[in-house]
């Protein structure tokens with residue numbers, strides 16, 4: 001349960017937060033989803049739209065895949081992964097460890113290290129995961145460690161991406177997300193997983209009719225919410 005449920009919910013939560021902080025990425029993701037699913041004006045029911053989220057459509061969503069991965073790089077659901085040494089050993093860098101010692105690798109810290117990711121390590125840039133053709137380019141799991149590497153790597157990684165992409169497609173194909181308080185920085189809840197402490201409060205609007213999210217703010221939302229849009 002812990003392996004399958006929490007990391008998905010946590011990643012989704014940070015993904016929505018990142019998209020709110022980067023509305024241009026939110027729009028690009030939504031555009032890709034709408035194109036990949038051939039969404040037309042005639043589709044008025046979310047269930048009809050969800051039925052279009054096929055394997056072929058999901059495969060086309062390379063930018064979404066990159067944006068999710070960039071979120072997981074900065075906010076890995078398992079921020080620290082400790083291990084216990086079964087016997088005395090020497091690590092590749094020459095460091096001695098003794099039987100019973102606890103050694104941890106830190107996907108959270110590694111995902112933000114400039115010597116691993118470059119000077120823009122702290123920036124949210126889905127493009128870093130795309131090749132020249134706009135296709136997602138996987139990094140070595142020893143560099144992108146959020147799913148661990150080696151023989152005990154996460155067994156659910158592909159399943160996790162599939163769930164995240166399906167869920168994101170339906171949400172972002174239909175809705176626009178906006179933080180209810182732009183100035184509030186979410187805090188971490190200390191646990192085995194990297195939870196947002198408390199709820200992440202957002203406004204959710206039907207996408208149809210939204211033209212320029214970058215000019216939208218909470219005070220002027222009446223400009224945005226036209227009579228055809230339902231506010232949720």
Ligand code: HEM
Pocket residue numbers: 003004005007008011072076077078081082145146147148151152153154155156157159160
């Ligand atoms: C974004 C989502 C996820 C992340 C970041 C993640 C991350 C990880 C990490 C870091 C480990 C290694 C833990 C360790 O042994 O020290 C792991 C193991 C594992 N994960 Fe995931 N996971 C995710 C989603 C899932 C899902 C959805 C499933 C199941 C459907 C799953 C199933 C497993 C299993 C079975 C293992 C144990 C593998 C083994 O020990 O051989 N994970 N995961």
